[in-house]
Amino acid sequence: MIELQTASKIYETGDGLVKAVDDVSLSIRNGEFVAVVGHSGSGKTTLVSLMGGLTRPTSGQVLIDGKDIWALDNVNLARLRSEKIGFCFQFSSLIPTLDSIDNVRLPASFAGGGQGDTGRAMKLLETVGVPDKAKSYPSELSGGQQRRVAIARALINEPRIILADEPTGDLDEETEGDIMDLFENLNQQGVTVVMVTHSHNLASRAGRILTMNAGMVLEGTAV
Amino acid sequence: MVGINPETDFTVGPWLEANLDHKLADDEIILGSDAHIFLGKSESNPGDEEYFYGKKYTVVGVLDPTGIGIDQSGFVTLAAVYDMARGSEKNAVQKLDVATGQISALMVNVENNASRSDVAQRIELQVPGVAVVTSQELMSSSVARQLNTLTPGLILIGIGFWVISVLMIGALFSMIVNERRRELGLLQAVGATRKFIFGLVMLEAVELTAIGGIAGLTIGAMAILALKGVIASSMGIAYLWPSASFIVLFTIGYLFLAIATGVIAALYPAIVASRLEPYQAIRTGE
Numbered sequence: 001m002i003e004l005q006t007a008s009k010i011y012e013t014g015d016g017l018v019k020a021v022d023d024v025s026l027s028i029r030n031g032e033f034v035a036v037v038g039h040s041g042s043g044k045t046t047l048v049s050l051m052g053g054l055t056r057p058t059s060g061q062v063l064i065d066g067k068d069i070w071a072l073d074n075v076n077l078a079r080l081r082s083e084k085i086g087f088c089f090q091f092s093s094l095i096p097t098l099d100s101i102d103n104v105r106l107p108a109s110f111a112g113g114g115q116g117d118t119g120r121a122m123k124l125l126e127t128v129g130v131p132d133k134a135k136s137y138p139s140e141l142s143g144g145q146q147r148r149v150a151i152a153r154a155l156i157n158e159p160r161i162i163l164a165d166e167p168t169g170d171l172d173e174e175t176e177g178d179i180m181d182l183f184e185n186l187n188q189q190g191v192t193v194v195m196v197t198h199s200h201n202l203a204s205r206a207g208r209i210l211t212m213n214a215g216m217v218l219e220g221t222a223v
Numbered sequence: 224m225v226g227i228n229p230e231t232d233f234t235v236g237p238w239l240e241a242n243l244d245h246k247l248a249d250d251e252i253i254l255g256s257d258a259h260i261f262l263g264k265s266e267s268n269p270g271d272e273e274y275f276y277g278k279k280y281t282v283v284g285v286l287d288p289t290g291i292g293i294d295q296s297g298f299v300t301l302a303a304v305y306d307m308a309r310g311s312e313k314n315a316v317q318k319l320d321v322a323t324g325q326i327s328a329l330m331v332n333v334e335n336n337a338s339r340s341d342v343a344q345r346i347e348l349q350v351p352g353v354a355v356v357t358s359q360e361l362m363s364s365s366v367a368r369q370l371n372t373l374t375p376g377l378i379l380i381g382i383g384f385w386v387i388s389v390l391m392i393g394a395l396f397s398m399i400v401n402e403r404r405r406e407l408g409l410l411q412a413v414g415a416t417r418k419f420i421f422g423l424v425m426l427e428a429v430e431l432t433a434i435g436g437i438a439g440l441t442i443g444a445m446a447i448l449a450l451k452g453v454i455a456s457s458m459g460i461a462y463l464w465p466s467a468s469f470i471v472l473f474t475i476g477y478l479f480l481a482i483a484t485g486v487i488a489a490l491y492p493a494i495v496a497s498r499l500e501p502y503q504a505i506r507t508g509e
Contacts, residue, residue: 046502054412055502074417081501082414089505093409110414153413 007060022215038212086154226304276310392488408504428489436481
């Protein structure tokens with residue numbers, strides 16, 4: 001379960017302090033499929049980053065399975081990120097100097113993986129529909145193909161949580177549909193999926209929708 | 224073959240004092256570093272026995288290379304030379320034209336504050352029938368003085384350049400870390416620890432500066448090879464290569480310094496890189 005307890009994230013900018021996430025308390029149960037919607041700048045990406053331990057809250061707590069993730073040391077926090085959470089970013093997030101299969105294997109190597117990772121990585125590339133691109137570098141892939149490889153990477157360690165920030169942002173409808181089908185399949189297998197999206201159409205495929213505005217969650221379950 | 228008076232000689236006299244625990248005997252010889260070539264051997268060593276004009280001589284020492292004629296010479300006592308001359312009557316194709324007691328050259332060691340040309344002139348005036356030759360400037364004279372004056376300054380300049388190198392490499396790696404913020408943030412997002420990120424930056428610094436050190440050594444060695452003749456002729460001294468062990472030690476020390484420079488310079492950028500918050504790093508890199 002993912003919990004935020006009165007979590008806030010405040011940034012210093014040239015225009016002063018910005019509350020990207022403002023005193024949010026919510027919980028997401030295991031196996032939920034949650035869509036986070038809202039206008040640009042409403043704090044959706046920051047919210048998901050807080051959930052994934054990518055940014056420390058300015059105040060409040062972030063708990064995964066009852067543990068305050070920011071009470072963990074760096075090694076255990078890194079292990080949490082590689083083993084329990086799979087990230088899909090809204091931009092091309094592949095390492096440009098690694099080919100697709102090495103990109104997919106990357107989290108496994110940080111989790112102490114071995115030779116078996118290559119077989120799993122190939123299987124995942126097949127699952128996401130780009131098995132023929134295993135030896136291609138990101139510059140040789142289209143936007144949609146890169147996104148698919150990034151999803152495969154997010155799944156290599158069989159995480160229990162997928163955090164996806166605009167995973168279908170600039171993709172064609174067919175690819176978008178394929179990716180949503182993939183997320184739904186994963187969710188049916190018990191994976192918790194939290195997806196940020198601008199599209200209410202895509203959000204409607206989730207089991208629950210959180211709407212963000214000016215750093216606050218307008219809908220959600222209070223802890 | 225040079226016959227010396229061990230009591231008064233100052234060419235190999237210092238070597239004799241330092242390396243021989245007895246007076247040079249009449250059946251002993253000191254060879255120059257390249258003399259073995261004339262003996263048809265690949266090398267000569269103390270203890271070897273050589274025959275000259277029918278008489279056996281024991282090699283008691285081999286001089287270090289000097290770059291001048293001494294390298295191709297052998298040094299024996301005057302008595303040994305006269306022996307060889309006598310022996311040449313029976314044992315040589317051409318008899319040596321050296322009478323007992325005869326000397327072919329007299330070396331005059333001039334005091335430091337005396338003028339060689341003045342001494343040469345007085346000898347010519349007072350000793351009829353001799354030709355006086357003064358030596359070229361040697362290491363003990365103005366070249367050595369110039370080098371001794373320049374060396375501290377050169378060392379300071381070298382240290383200055385080293386400090387600038389550290390700063391420039393540090394700035395370069397700061398730029399590299401900045402350019403790769405997003406990538407470093409991504410690596411943390413998929414499970415890289417701070418230690419890994421730190422090690423990544425340091426490893427790149429070590430690789431780059433090691434390659435730079437090797438390139439510098441290679442270019443420097445090629446320049447010395449190309450210019451050693453010019454150095455020798457412009458300074459009027461023999462150019463000698465250091466020993467193999469010195470070259471090996473110097474190479475290792477130089478590479479170590481090159482790598483240490485990279486490590487010192489990249490330390491701060493590596494620490495900064497390891498402390499990046501993943502989300503901030505990813506956002507900043509957008």
